[in-house]
Amino acid sequence: MTDTLISLISVFIGILGGLSFGFLFKSYSSGVIGNTIAGVFGSILFIKVFGRLGFNPQAIMQSGSVNMLLFVINMLVSFFGGAIAVFLSYKLKTKFNK
Amino acid sequence: MEDMIFYDRLQFAFTITFHYIFPQLTMGLSLIIVFYKGLYLRKKVEKYNDAAKFLMKIFAINFTMGVITGIPMEFQFGTNWAKFSELTGGIIGQTLAMEGMFSFFLESSFLALFIFGEKLMGQKLHFLTGFLVFLGSWASGWFILATNAWMQHPVGYEILDNGKYVLENFSALFTNPWLLPAFLHNQLASVVTSSFVVASIGAFYILRQKNIEYGKLFLKTGVIFGLISSLLVAFPTGDWNAKNVAKYQPASFAAMEGIFETEEAGAEIVLVGQPNMVEKKLDNKIAVPNILSFLTYQDWDKQIVGMDHFEEDELPDNIPALYYSYHIMVGLGTIFIGIMGLAGFFLWRKKLYTIKPLLWIIMFLVPFPYIANITGWYVAELGRQPYLVYGLLKTVDGVSPTVSSGNTLFTLLGFVALYMLLGLLFLVLVGKAIHQGPKHQTH
Secondary structure, three states, X not given: OHHHHHHHHHHHHHHHHHHHHHHHOHXXXXXXXXXXXXXXXXXXXXHHHHHHHOOOHHHHOOOOOOOHHHHHHHHHHHHHHXXXXXXXXXXXHHHHOO | OHHHHHXXXXXXXXHHHHHOOOHHHHHHHHHHHHHHHHHHHHHOOHHHHHHHHHHHHHHHHHHHHHHHHHHHHHHHHHHOOHHHHHHHHXXXXXXXXXXXXXXXXXXXXXXXXXXXXXXXXXXHHHHHHHHHHHHHHHHHHHHHHHHHHHHHOOOOEEEOOOOOEEEOOOOHHHHOOOHHHHHHHHHHHHHHHHHHHHHHHHHHHHHHOOOHHHHHHHHHHHHHHHHHHHHHHHHHHHHHHHHHHHHHOHHXXXXXXXXXXXXXXXXXXXXXXXXXXXXXXXXXXXXXXXXXXHHHHOOOOOOEOOHHHOXXXXXXXXXXXXXXXXXXXXXXXXXXXXXXXXXXXXXXXXXXXXXXXXXXXHHXXXXXXXXXXXXXXXXXXXXXXXXEEOOOEEHHHOOOOOOOXXXXXXXXXXXXXXXXXXXXXXXXXXXXXXXXXXXXXXX
């Protein structure tokens, strides 16, 4: 049950990653709306793809309680997923609009 | 066990209610976007293209929120409702997987192309991507409704010795007599929501004296789409659905209409009344005689069975909630027809943009189609009780025996907190998009 909550928190961290990246690197920003959307999809993509290495929500809760180390890794990956998605969406937008 | 079922149902009801705020807008909005893009291709007037792109931005925010709130739904099938998934996975797994594989990917891929690819693709292909987003979102509704239709009226299945349900006839899932009326009713109701949102944005711009050209366009489109869809939701699709409930779920029909006792010659339609579950009657009832029999069977004197005809354990377990949900949905639907009819009349008389009280009403009416849509789904889901799969699998037999009520309550509280944040974020983003306006992206 708690793994469901973890996956939602993870998405929020992804949004945070996207917004932070957009704030720090303004030239890559797609605005608050664009960065939020990119953050969500980046976070979900990264956790779905890399979470299978052992830090997806199910693995975090496998022992019955929260494995803090795996939880932190999950959040970090999600944060970077969100940030990278903002960068990639900028690149995509630039390429498409050349 | 009672506690466990209560919290499992409460959690599912909360998460699905919050989730359905978003898809009901995306499905209807995609149709209006395709309409604007088509108008632009035909007339080459830039404001139609701007309007399509502006609404796609709102679509994208909604779609993203729908994706986030859809995550717990996926998990809950496995956690809270593991027994249900184990027994019926061979059937509902088909349609749910098709929803993910075909519709979701179609919708999300072409959404990105629509947002980023206008210059690269040219206008005709840009229109096509918009159309494919529309197709994806409606196909998504089709597969979800096919799943729900099987739960409401199971067809084409076989029960194995181990109690599991498997498909005996794949095409029966999509020719289920429950599916088409439910799909049309649901999709048109989502067009009602979207029309009201678009009309509300238009009214807001006109009242604020900002983006007036777009305000008029949105108001006109919203009123025309809103009037047509509100009428079609009531008739023929709502009528068709009600007849299906009377035919396949007569106990639910009696409960939602508030018929406690079978009347020998012709059933009345209840306009107002409060179910009294102790005395098994409606208090303070206002009803019109014989109308329900006529609406259901086109026969003024046809008997409609009441709740007294059924065993207690065959009746929905929350009759007042079902009854009120149904009457709220129908009542709001009637109000929508009235308001949109009035707005349509003033639009025709070329006075709509100047009647401020009506503009204020249209602007503040926006939460009500959401309420009508959600109560409509409550009618379907509460009416199916006490079954998960009507007549086959009771709700009590579908829960996971190992998940404690405390655990479910804890995660429910967590969802409430996170969804409040998400709701806030959604309002900020949509508010920002509306504040920027349609001109923002091109000028």
